[in-house]
Amino acid sequence: MIVGTRPEAIKLAPLAHALAAIGIAPRLLLTGQHPNLRPEDHGLGGLPCDQLGCAGIADPIAHAALVAAAIEPILDRDLPDLVIVQGDTSSALGGARAAAKLDFALAHVEAGLRSFDQAMPWPEEGNRIAIDALADLLFAPTEGAAANLRSEEVTGEILVTGNTGIDALLAVLGTLAPLKPQARRLDDPLDILVTCHRRENWGGGIEAVAAALIELASERTARVEVIIHPNPQVADAMRMLFAREPGITLSPPTGHRGMIERMRRAELILSDSGGVQEEAPTLGVPLLVLRERTERPEALAAGNAMLVGTSTEQILADVRRLHRDRAALAAMARPSQPFGDGHAAPRIAGHIRRWLLHRDQRSSAA
Template identity: 55%
Template structure:
């Protein structure tokens, strides 16, 4: 299909980060995409993600407390855009309400649908909610499913999805390589007994709101009293979550509260840290490639490859457990060093060209308006 028209759905900063390499790779294949910017994260700057050279359409659907309502707003707004622009294929990334709304709009219009980062599963719809339900639904609808890992592809095949499954790696690693150079990085540091211990913390998942933030803050306030420990807490763009976290750790000399950081600045902070504590999915992917030890502040993870690599561990969301785990790793330099060996469980940093090539081949083989997966 020489003149196929493709739309990429971008609503959040992680989607912009992970779809930027895809947009550039599609353009290199002669398939320069239209960017549909939903507005889920207000103030998202395309130029900050090397996406300013692409045609874009804003939907102005700002994120809402009820993600189901937001997904429906995106679906409705996108349906009008797709009809006007003559789109043949919609590509969504991940598991946000923007991605779900975009997927539903594509099927409503009878268009092809591709899912970047398909097949991730925590196998528990509560953790994380609504992301686990969103990605399962998107995968059922998609014609092309780009699974980051063999494990993700196995999940899809067990579920019997109708679409075509390909293992491509995760485009987040492509974006990371753009910032830091060839991956994996060499071992970054050798921890010395008298060296200051730098802890980097982020927390934003819905499952950790309220009591979860309070438990984390109790642990950080406890650790702040340890000699030689410094703690950077990076706030999330969600103002409610950010304000709650800032209040909970206020007044601790050893704790520095940082505003939301750009991707580049956050990666720089990760590389300086001795240990990460986070519930972020993207950081679970990036930490192994950077060789940064990580404690995953979640009850379930859809990225078990990070745990299997040895770079990350699940962290019991309890103040005493959090503090005890950090202190044990600080004492055991050999164990922390073992977690700091760079690994690449999420791909080699060349996922986007694979996705673009597979997309072009699909469109060359199929005529538009004949999607193979089930309709919504």
């Protein structure tokens, strides 16, 4: 099981537990893309683990090659029955390439997501297309993702399972105390939570979002909390843009539980995060997606999210409209489950067990 980033760890932890529960405890391979990632912080403690130390570098294509080269000798040593990667990071691509080169079976968790634009996001769109072309088992979170895979005529087996990120979300929610209702007046500012970190928004995109947030806070349309991303380049830009701005709170990076606690208290979220696009509909928190395109259109179709991009004018218009029209805001706040019911991990584990049994049976017959 290849893990390079915090989101990968969060989404693979439910699967690791589901596999262990049926006697298929996985071995972890931490690439080091997020250098301070500790398995025990994400429910992955206690599993056998190798650490590669391939910290993320500026060139994600070069990083994928670095990861692949570091993984190959470990695969040669361990001779795994199956290599599992998740999502679209350079760690996932590196793991997939290493498995394919050495002819080990490959499973892709969260397969089939497509924005249909190689630049948005880059390099993630190309990464996931490449991984899906190599995979033997493709675990699509939605029917739409599965349809994308069928249209590409991938050679692996396509299975619709739901998204393991929803498993992780619901597990955390089950440990949190119920929220107490808040009395709000119609003219109160909206409590807005913001995250913005994607490469496509670096520079001008983040600056345009910041301009909108500063104006919304100054006119008391919103009380804004911005979660600073761990990436130093993004964090430094955010601190500079929001220095001494009243009405805007800058909060340090937070873990999964802390993020969920903040999300469920917000009246509106502005984010370019893929995970937030999955979690907000389940939580029933309206979301404005700070991107021009998304590979998660199910959130839009469910009515919980809208694409607004990073245009200052568009963000101002939509937030002001939702501030005035509380009925429209409430319609977006109806919880939905476009990305699964919280049982994706045991489904995937069951498919993996079946696949391994059938493979063994085919080998015996041969």
